[in-house]
Amino acid sequence: MSYASLIKTLGISIDSALLELALTHSSYAYENGKIPDNERLEFLGDSVLGFVVTGHIYSTNPTLDEGSLSRIRNAAVSAKTLAVAAKNIGLGEHLRLGKGELATAGQDKPNILADALEALIGAAYISLGLDAAKKIIDDFVIPLIDSADELLETSEPRTVLQELLKSANKGEATFEVTHEGPDHDRTFFANVVVDGSTLATGSGRSRKAAEAEAAIAALKALRG
The missing domain is CATH 3.30.160.20 (Double Stranded RNA Binding Domain)
Structure with missing residues (x-):
């Protein structure tokens, strides 16, 4: 599968093997001889995402207390928010899913999209470093953090x-x-x-x- 359009959207060239791994859901891995899936990259990307988003929220909301900052962060890195970011990237069409997930439109499921985005961030971090991972977050996640009040009220x-x-x-x-x-x-x-x-x-x-x-x-x- 060609990921040229995805690479163009991201504006960074992640190592092809890592990129493919980031897009490999566990259902596909299981159906294809239990090959590696994206869960380890997701684990890493989750931490990188939390670090970058926490720094952004802290610096842009100097008057909020710890409790409010935590609630904004939780909303910002929720599956709901990350799924929107993943859809804006067009991540769903590139996912490698098992037959069962494909049959139930797994490429549109918020949890699958959110996990894949975290894996993508993890792949960018390993392949190109923190700045590349931060670029994905800055370009596609941070813009969704419209305002502190709105995030708090909806979450x-x-x-x-x-x-x-x-x-x-x-x-x-x-x-x-x-x-x-x-x-x-x-x-x-x-x-x-x-x-x-x-x-x-x-x-x-x-x-x-x-x-x-x-x-x-x-x-x-x-x-x-």
Whole structure:
């Protein structure tokens, strides 16, 4: 397989053997005589990614405390964020997947894409050094860290809501949750209650999703 278009997108020439390894999912490796897969490179890339992203978040958010910085970092390196970065690179079309994963559109699965991106970063680090790995991160991951507030609110809206209420000297938010429908098709509804009054509502396919939607709605209401 030719990786010319991928190399052009990345703007760096990773060693061809390492690049192919980074794109080799465990399902493909298993179906082809248990050849090496990308999991070791993923392990390395995860650490390099965390190092670079942590440095960026620390330097660009000088007023945030350790807890807030940690929450932003967790959102920035989540499978959801990394999958978007991988799609922007066009990584999915280059992945070597087993027949089972191909049949279920594995090239579009967030976890597979996120893992492959970390493996790619690891391959760049081994092949060309930290600057090359950092280039991938700077070009495709850092731009997704739009703002501290947005990342915090989408990753941990309940925590942000409680912190905002505390800073405004208001009471702590409580969540009243109900549900409708049978066990296999249940919808949850959440009310955010502050000082005895319902501030916002939300719904979702799980209790957690409903509470998150309600918390985001409450944050919008508080901020006008």
